[in-house]
Amino acid sequence: MADPVLDGLIDALRCLPGVGQKSAQRMAFHLLQHDRSGAIRLAHSLQQAVEQIGHCERCHTFSRQAICDVCLDPDRDPHLLCVVETPADQAALERTGSYRGRYFVLMGHLSPLDGVGAKDIGMSALLNRVADGQIEEVILATNFTAEGEATAHILSEQLKARGIKVTRLARGVPVGSELEYVDLGTIAHAFMDRR
């Protein structure tokens, strides 16, 4: 059972987030026993994605072209720029269909303890981006976690210093929730921001 190729596969699967030794072994055995065509397809997809997918020069999201489709789309409102932490957050906002402006993807959040500073989230690229003369409002849609809030706070200060209008996604009670089960911080914010 100490086959170097099999052990190599199990080890390689551990590069996936949330996958430890046991899960990796289960995945390897499953692929070899039940889904060899899936394994081959996965190998090709990984190769192709790593070779072809880079970052959009304008908004930093994942893109195969130098400038991504969203940045090139002439139907998008060029006056609105929404700042998100990750392409996954961007995808979540896109699914709502309620936003038709452009994006800037930080590819992370400020986290000094982990050594993630302003340079790593493309702060200066963002400041250049908003200096294009078209952007009228920057909507900060970083996560509502401690790091996301801190990132939003620092971006907001930098942007306001340049005379840009800055807004933040509204905090409040989630749709469909019962007040009894909503946490106190959220209710307090919903009171403050009542309309």
Next chain:
Amino acid sequence: MADPVLDGLIDALRCLPGVGQKSAQRMAFHLLQHDRSGAIRLAHSLQQAVEQIGHCERCHTFSRQAICDVCLDPDRDPHLLCVVETPADQAALERTGSYRGRYFVLMGHLSPLDGVGAKDIGMSALLNRVADGQIEEVILATNFTAEGEATAHILSEQLKARGIKVTRLARGVPVGSELEYVDLGTIAHAFMDRR
């Protein structure tokens, strides 16, 4: 965000057991953002494993050679054959270091409702295997689940009908456990099999 290459990777990752749309997206973004070399290594490992790893002709476990190392090992006791459901089970037994005989890996268990019959677990190959004149005892080490027990029962009947000595791993209280927290079925078995 509807890039066919990125979507293809997310879709391909879903062939992994226990990975749904959200996890697949998280894995894809993680690999592209933080671990491109890991992704390439995984692609190569998958390709290599699928190309090179087949099944041992004698014991049916995963192997790159026609006959696996364990079956060829001259230091292994040729009189003992341990029957397990999967290579993972075999690996667990090997880690204990308490067994030095040979194996037969069913690559599953009998499950008539899922259409898994005697042919699929290599029943006739097992019966041929034990007819080599050397095997003196077959140790059934299928899982102690309903399907594993049923498989052990049917294998046991077939093997006993051919005059082979058949044993089953002992059922009892796990080492290090407190009786108060052990389930009743296990305690009842431990009473019956007391020594």
